[in-house]
Amino acid sequence: MSNLRLINETTINGSQSVTNITDVFSSNFNVYKITLQDISTVGTTDVNINARFINSSGAVDTTGTYHYAVLQLKSGSSFTENRGQTYNRIDRISFSDQSPEAQSCVMYVYNPFSSSTYTFISWQETHSRGGGGGGFRGIGSLNEQESITGIQFYDYYANRPYNSGIIRVYGLRVDS
């Protein structure tokens, strides 16, 4: 049996600007792999998908204790850097646009459930938007010692919803 265990699969099949993946992080795993695949927008304006964590009380953590750094790779121009400290979200998890333009992203989340550690993430992403390709290489952290049980992905602009895609959460099982 693989040590990579599927925990949750969320299919996006209706227009939405916020997707909450709840009750996926637990004491069963320390490291998680999340894939976001084929998310595409309702309209023809591209979207910037951000992320926030959801704590064990079910609340989305919007405190300004996120840190992130992301390199944006672009097919048609110079790469750019984006960063933030004491931020209220993790920016640029993914870009997307209307199908057939879309995106794919692989993300790792480290020690979210522990209330004695910070929560860290890293991700690699590729997308097509406005006829051009690109991607992200990013890292982030939530500098709070709180138990995290879920993650929220959302349309940063709040008016560029998406209506398709699949998000999968896997746990990396460690056998002692």
Next chain:
Amino acid sequence: MSLLQVANTLITSGNEAQIIKLQNCITTDDVYMLVGSNIQVGGTGGICDIQPLVDSTADTSNDVSISWFDLKANTTFQAFGNNTQSMWRVTDGMHTAPNAANFMMYLYNWYSSSEYAYITMEVTSHNGSNLRGYQQGGVKKDSTSFNGIQMETNQTGGGGYQAGTQLTLYRVI
């Protein structure tokens, strides 16, 4: 993708260590995935390095070529390359808990006795002041067959790697 765990070390209280060795666990020509979780040291300012093992002995020859891009949350990113070093650096400027380093690495051709050994890594770490992490690729220009890996620190505070530090190796099948 399927993963098969082949080695794991979790540092426990009272068993802090400056070197963690995963020995005799690379036994095929498959790709291996190395996961570092909650890596923390007992004092500030330490480094975290990776080196290949032949049985219990680290190969410290200066034949490692690397290039990395250091993502930083507080300032301009940094690019770096070097052709003659003895290890792969995971991070430096380490800090005590709850600050920590975490990483995902893939090891290619480590078991082969005819190919060079390659590595890719993505690191996310916090040094107490800032979030940073390498996006790194590298090669050890040596066709030795390596059957293990070690992670070491020069930080002696509290005995090195602290309880909760975990290093796990999976074979990708």
